[in-house]
Amino acid sequence: xxxxxxxxxxLKAKGRKALVVYIVNGDPxxxxxxxxxxxxxxxxxxxxxxxxxxxxxxAEGPVIQKGHERALASGTSLRGTLDLVAEFxxxxxxxxxxxxxxxxxxxxxxxQQFAERALEVGVDGLLTVDLPPEExxxxxxxxxxxxxxxxFLLAPTTAPERARLLASNASGFLYYVSLKGVTGAGxxxxxxxxxxxxxxxxxxxxxxxxxxxxxxxxxxxxxxxLADGVVIGSVLVDAMGKHVGQPPxxxxxxxxxxxxxxxxxxxxx
Amino acid sequence: MSDKEQKAxxxxxxxxxxxxxxxxxxxxxxxxxxIYALDELQEIYSNLKDDAEFQAEFDRDxxxxxxxPSPLYHAERMSRELGGAQIYYKREDLNHTGAHKVNNTxxxxxxxxxxxxxxxxxxxxxxxxxxxxxxxxxxxxxxxxVYMGAEDVRRQALNVYRxxxxxxxxxxxxxxxxxxxxxxxxxxxxxATNVDDTFYIIGTVAGPHPYPxxxxxxxxxxxxxxxxxxxxxxxxxxxxxxxxxxxGSNAIGLFHPFLSDDSVAMYGVEAGGDGVETGRHAxxxxxxxxxxxxxxxxxxxxxxxxxxxETHSVSAGLDYPGVGPEHSWxxxxxxxxxxxxxxxxxxxxxxxxxxxxxxxxxxxxxHALAYAEKLAPTMDKDQIIIVNLSGRGDKDILTVAEIDGxxx
Ligand SMILES: Cc1ncc(COP(=O)(O)O)c(C=O)c1O
Numbered sequence: 001x002x003x004x005x006x007x008x009x010x011l012k013a014k015g016r017k018a019l020v021v022y023i024v025n026g027d028p029x030x031x032x033x034x035x036x037x038x039x040x041x042x043x044x045x046x047x048x049x050x051x052x053x054x055x056x057x058x059a060e061g062p063v064i065q066k067g068h069e070r071a072l073a074s075g076t077s078l079r080g081t082l083d084l085v086a087e088f089x090x091x092x093x094x095x096x097x098x099x100x101x102x103x104x105x106x107x108x109x110x111x112q113q114f115a116e117r118a119l120e121v122g123v124d125g126l127l128t129v130d131l132p133p134e135e136x137x138x139x140x141x142x143x144x145x146x147x148x149x150x151x152f153l154l155a156p157t158t159a160p161e162r163a164r165l166l167a168s169n170a171s172g173f174l175y176y177v178s179l180k181g182v183t184g185a186g187x188x189x190x191x192x193x194x195x196x197x198x199x200x201x202x203x204x205x206x207x208x209x210x211x212x213x214x215x216x217x218x219x220x221x222x223x224x225x226l227a228d229g230v231v232i233g234s235v236l237v238d239a240m241g242k243h244v245g246q247p248p249x250x251x252x253x254x255x256x257x258x259x260x261x262x263x264x265x266x267x268x269x
Numbered sequence: 270m271s272d273k274e275q276k277a278x279x280x281x282x283x284x285x286x287x288x289x290x291x292x293x294x295x296x297x298x299x300x301x302x303x304i305y306a307l308d309e310l311q312e313i314y315s316n317l318k319d320d321a322e323f324q325a326e327f328d329r330d331x332x333x334x335x336x337x338p339s340p341l342y343h344a345e346r347m348s349r350e351l352g353g354a355q356i357y358y359k360r361e362d363l364n365h366t367g368a369h370k371v372n373n374t375x376x377x378x379x380x381x382x383x384x385x386x387x388x389x390x391x392x393x394x395x396x397x398x399x400x401x402x403x404x405x406x407x408x409x410x411x412x413x414x415v416y417m418g419a420e421d422v423r424r425q426a427l428n429v430y431r432x433x434x435x436x437x438x439x440x441x442x443x444x445x446x447x448x449x450x451x452x453x454x455x456x457x458x459x460x461a462t463n464v465d466d467t468f469y470i471i472g473t474v475a476g477p478h479p480y481p482x483x484x485x486x487x488x489x490x491x492x493x494x495x496x497x498x499x500x501x502x503x504x505x506x507x508x509x510x511x512x513x514x515x516x517g518s519n520a521i522g523l524f525h526p527f528l529s530d531d532s533v534a535m536y537g538v539e540a541g542g543d544g545v546e547t548g549r550h551a552x553x554x555x556x557x558x559x560x561x562x563x564x565x566x567x568x569x570x571x572x573x574x575x576x577x578x579e580t581h582s583v584s585a586g587l588d589y590p591g592v593g594p595e596h597s598w599x600x601x602x603x604x605x606x607x608x609x610x611x612x613x614x615x616x617x618x619x620x621x622x623x624x625x626x627x628x629x630x631x632x633x634x635x636h637a638l639a640y641a642e643k644l645a646p647t648m649d650k651d652q653i654i655i656v657n658l659s660g661r662g663d664k665d666i667l668t669v670a671e672i673d674g675x676x677x
Contacts, residue, residue, distance in 0.1 A: 054575075054576065055576040055577040055578075056445065056450060056451075056454050056562060056563075056577055057454075058299075058300065058454050058458065058563075059300040059302075059458070059461065060458075061458070062444075065444050069444070069445070072576065077574040077576075078574060078575065079574070102561075103298055103561040104561045104562060104569070104571065104575040104576075104577070105574055105575035105576070106575070107559075107560050107561055107575060108558075108560060108573070108574065108575030109575065129300050130298040130299055130300060130561065130564070131298060131561075132297065132298070132299070132301065132304060134288065134296075134297065135296050135297065135298055135566075152301070153300065153301040153302075154301060155300075155301040155302040155304075155305075156302070157301075157302055157303075157304070157305035157306070157464060158301055158304070158305070159305065162304065162305075166301070177301065177302065180302055180461065180462055180463075180464055180465070181461055181462035182458045182461060182462060185462065
């Protein structure tokens with residue numbers, strides 16, 4: 001069983017909701033990421049989505065765009081990100097790590113080469129925003145052969161027929177984008193999320209996490225009630241942006257504090 | 270099988286295939302939110318594509334609003350001076366708003382009307398597509414917002430003001446390299462957010478399927494007219510076609526109706542900037558590698574980590590790191606030859622064409638004219654080259670003056 005599936009089973013047994021956290025590797029500096037990852041786990045994060053920066057992050061709002069820009073300015077690449085996961089795994093062998101980003105860096109590295117290295121360093125999943133199932137090509141087999149989960153987004157505009165297609169191509173969990181728009185937007189409607197999740201819930205047995213637009217413990221708790229977990233991104237990247245130039249431990253502490261707060265909310269469920 | 274037989278074996282009209290691919294190129298590499306909007310657009314378009322009423326409305330607008338057909342002009346003096354093939358200009362510069370861009374915005378605005386959406390958005394580089402979009406939006410009473418890189422807003426102040434006069438809002442984009450590619454990112458983000466009431470009018474044959482298909486279809490009026498005009502005037506087909514390639518819409522518009530005519534050679538002219546060998550250019554088909562950007566797989570300018578790199582061209586309309594997927598396919602098939610023309614050569618053709626023919630071309634089109642200046646002398650006097658004069662140069666006068674050190 002993949003580390004991701006294992007994690008969801010463990011959480012289910014404990015009656016806990018999954019807290020999935022997103023930061024961009026290399027943001028705001030290469031030294032900040034590793035201590036922040038460990039701190040996030042300590043503060044109650046269950047799964048880490050590590051953003052791979054891209055020059056043209058089409059699905060991101062202004063906050064995460066800036067995170068990508070800071071990370072690129074600090075020299076971050078896909079290969080470097082894979083190396084970082086190897087470092088993380090030296091002291092953490094249980095927290096799943098998913099790489100989240102855009103297709104082109106993976107295309108450039110080569111699907112097979114990427115999958116081989118991802119397995120080697122202990123990456124558990126890949127979420128490529130601009131690679132829908134129809135365009136996966138050989139990447140699908142390359143990942144599946146190595147038990148690396150392929151995570152797909154479902155959107156408010158996803159029709160049931162298509163949700164079935166996405167679910168049949170996905171493993172690990174499904175990620176429901178709670179609003180029309182880009183990351184960090186601010187008009188999440190909990191009732192609308194519920195209606196959609198009820199619909200999708202009948203189509204798949206994969207765990208469902210909800211993200212985009214979740215900014216505080218209260219919203220996280222309200223949304224988590226409806227799903228298996230929540231994804232928190234923009235608030236963390238925003239905190240990164242506010243700590244540019246500060247020592248890694250301070251950055252890690254700031255991000256950790258946000259996560260502890262959300263964890264407390266989720267654990268009331 | 271010989272090269273020629275292989276070419277003849279391709280049925281160009283069968284591409285893109287049902288999933289939007291031209292061989293390995295094209296497709297639909299977008300986030301999940303946009304899939305539904307693309308499905309909807311594809312369905313609307315496939316229903317209207319062969320609808321006589323829709324076509325009649327499109328043709329009527331092109332005739333009475335745009336002023337088509339555009340002339341095919343025999344540049345006799347230029348041909349004589351170059352001493353080779355006879356050069357004809359397809360005069361897209363004479364269209365309403367001054368470039369070929371309007372052929373496409375007329376078509377997409379009709380589609381927008383059919384979807385009932387009340388707002389249109391566009392990305393623009395030089396501002397020509399932005400102006401053409403603002404124009405059709407004004408005419409149809411649609412709300413219009415145009416994304417434009419902050420750098421281009423500065424470089425193309427005249428077109429920014431034109432758009433404002435037309436009632437559009439120009440939104441400067443300050444992310445990334447602050448140019449056309451970033452404007453396109455921002456338009457995609459807007460579309461994903463406002464997908465219910467917004468129609469995205471893409472300005473070239475790039476983007477996710479079905480955009481490369483429908484923009485090509487709307488622009489193919491250029492080649493259909495040119496083919497008929499050439500046959501009528503000279504009794505034969507041209508020997509060569511030349512067009513500049515930014516995203517590639519004016520080029521595919523001219524080329525497409527001739528693709529099955531094996532005797533017609535085709536040259537797509539990319540922006541060589543400071544010279545392809547310097548790396549400072551915008552010529553992905555000459556010095557790029559296939560990758561994924563803006564919803565399709567195509568040749569791109571990128572670094573060894575797959576990050577898109579900055580482009581350089583004197584012409585804002587060619588300053589784009591990608592290219593329409595059909596061009597990538599035609600390159601690999603060998604059907605079209607893609608060549609670079611650098612800034613200096615384009616500027617020189619701008620001046621030549623102005624002085625010799627009394628026609629002031631856009632700097633984009635000047636790239637095609639510069640290549641024709643090289644090509645014509647290698648051909649016989651009874652041979653024919655058609656150059657797509659994609660737009661007029663009024664918008665570029667300040668750029669040229671600045672290069673000359675003159676403040677207008
Ligand atoms: C006059 C003119 N020609 C050519 C282009 C390049 O676009 P495309 O390659 O899509 O024709 C532009 C773009 O702004 C333009 O304004």
